[in-house]
Amino acid sequence: MKNTKSVSPQVCEIIHIPEKPSFLPHLQPTVNVLASVIEPKDANTLVRKLNQIAPLENLQHVKRVRKKCIDGGKPQLSLLLCMTVGNDDGEDDCMPCEILELVKSYQLTTFITRVCKYAATSKEEWDEQCKLWPTSYHPPTYNISGITGFSEEESQSVFGFMRHTITLATSSVGQVVNAAVIVDPSTKQVIASACDQVISSASLANEVSKEGSCSNYIENLKASNLENQQTSLLDGSIGELKHITNNVACLHPWQWALRSSGCWHPLRHAAIVAIEYSAAGDLQLFPDYKARSPLKKQKIEESGFQSNGHSYQSLRPYLCTGYDIYLAWEPCAMCAMALVHQRVRRIFFSSPNSSAGALGSVHRLQGERSLNHHYAVFRVVLPEEVVRNKVVDGKTSGSG
Amino acid sequence: MASYAKETFEFMKLALEQANDALANLEVPVGCVFVEDGEVIASGRNRTTETRNATRHAEMEAIDFLVQQWQKNGLSPLEVSERFSKCILYVTCEPCIMCAAALSYLGIKEAYYGCANDKFGGCGSVLSLHTSSSNLPTSYKHNSELASSKKGFKCTGGIMASEAVSLLRSFYEQGNPNAPKPHRPLKQQV
Secondary structure (H helix, E strand, O other): OEEEEEOOOOEEEEEEOOOOOOOOHHHOOEEEEEEEEEOHHHHHHHHHHHHHHOOOOOOOOEOOEEEEEEHHHEEEEEEEEEEOOOOOOOOHHHOOHHHHHHHHHOOOOEEEEEEEOOOOOOHHHHHHHHHHOOEOOOOOOOOOOOOOOOOHHHHHHHHHHHHHHHHHHOOOOOOOOOEEEEEEOOOOEEEEEEEOOOOHHHHHHHHHHHHHHHOHHHHHHHHOOHHHHHHHHHHHHHHHOOOOOOOOOOOOOOOHHHOOOOOOOOOOOHHHHHHHHHHHHHHHHOOOOOOOOOOOOOOOEOOOOEEOOEEOOOEOOOOOOOOEEEEEEOOEHHHHHHHHHOOOOEEEEEEOOOOOEOEOOOOEHHHOOOOOOOOEEEEEEOOOHHHHHHHHHHHOOOOO | OOOOOHHHHHHHHHHHHHHHHHHHOOOOOOEEEEEEOOEEEEEEEOOHHHHOOOOOOHHHHHHHHHHHHHHHOOOOHHHHHHHHOOEEEEEEEOOEHHHHHHHHHHOOOEEEEEEOOOOOEOEOOOOEOOOOOOOOOHHHOOHHHHHHOOOOOEEEOOOOHHHHHHHHHHHHHHOOOOOOOOOOOOOOOO
16 A cells, blocks of 8 residues: 655655555454364255354454365365453353353364454555465455555645645744645645644744735745745755654644643644645635525535636635645544545645654554545655654754 | 433533534524533534534534633633633533534533444544543643644433434434435335
């Protein structure tokens, strides 16, 4: 699930963060089960009985019978009786009584073996699983292109926006915060951008970008040809990366009360603020759009709409549908769910958040099937990150 | 039902009033009140359509009011944290994952909700963000550690749930004016 693009001479990477935790094929989690070699003539009867008295509820992908060819090409059948209960010592008294009866009446000799706990998500996983005990495999039905397939041009655009985001996160003097940049990938326009506004100095620094983010900022970015500028922007910030990360809101969401007083708000994390700016920008660009009647058609034609000499998309988007968001750090549960609510299409973050991250580290919202919207999640690895990881590893223990 | 204090229902009725106000303004009808020492100190209702910001849930509206208020009165972050730790939330629908996380960050004392939120609920339905995973004994903690530790809050559901559900039902029967296009044809009330 990797899509690696090399940019001379250093390597950038866009790594898809899947809906389920991924394991190396040979390191998949297993559970112990009780099995027995059986006579082929008993197989049908035993499988039918077992499906009634001990169905494999959480192991639907595991096959009941294993067929092995032993010496002389003679097939040997093994039957999975049940999952082991309690300690895995295989003692008879661990067996449910119905199984015990079956074992006695068919004179079975039981043994403990391992099966894979989760269904395989790839052919490679499946091949490994079957070495332990046969399982079934259903390849994913969703269209994988568009999730992992980044063209060279799109990759460069992603790296450019991520560099810009990291520059924002490190641009206030004396601290590192989280930064969020909402982008319309179809036009490569920045819709809104913001930094954490949890502590006072961050709030002050943000006043600048707040003022710019809704209107001027977009113009500035367009005028300055963002993608060609990234390298020079970043040169200045690498030195500043050696700041502590205690102020990154999504990393320490419970620690706001320890901050200095002044202008602050415990919940104004970068993503929340960026969503607010993008909503405010929508109101500003399309002030006449009102949901007066529930029957009114939602998509209104705004062709020829002009603002400051730039024409905008002809259709007003619903919330952030179709937009991407770039974050310096993996968002916490509050921010990740806010991005579900606002219907963001893709999330790109640079550094994982092991203390509170909700896109794979602690929770994995992209895998919660009950939610009404799902975004695709990617980690973007930039060569400069080596520097940052050192900073993060060394400094997170210090307290504010 | 009878095991709850009478005031629990009184406060939930106020939250339902907020939800009703949301419905009257074509917003998803969810409302809440924050109670400190037996007094309502803030109320809020959904404002997602008006703001075009889908994160403007009732809880967020009330929280922003409180933070602003307390900040205006010159309270320090630590003092604000102390105030939140005395707050009880009454909300007509189980807080979503976003709001449940926010309430945990703030460290409120307790929450009562009406109907469960099977799709987005962060207080047991989808995730359980109200439960604390910090097992340090209280005596072990210093003041500053208390203020920074992961806090859980007590959460009780099912308070006047049918009232909350019927409000939501009447909203979705009239059609969500903010939805991009109907997923199914709008139904007339049966």
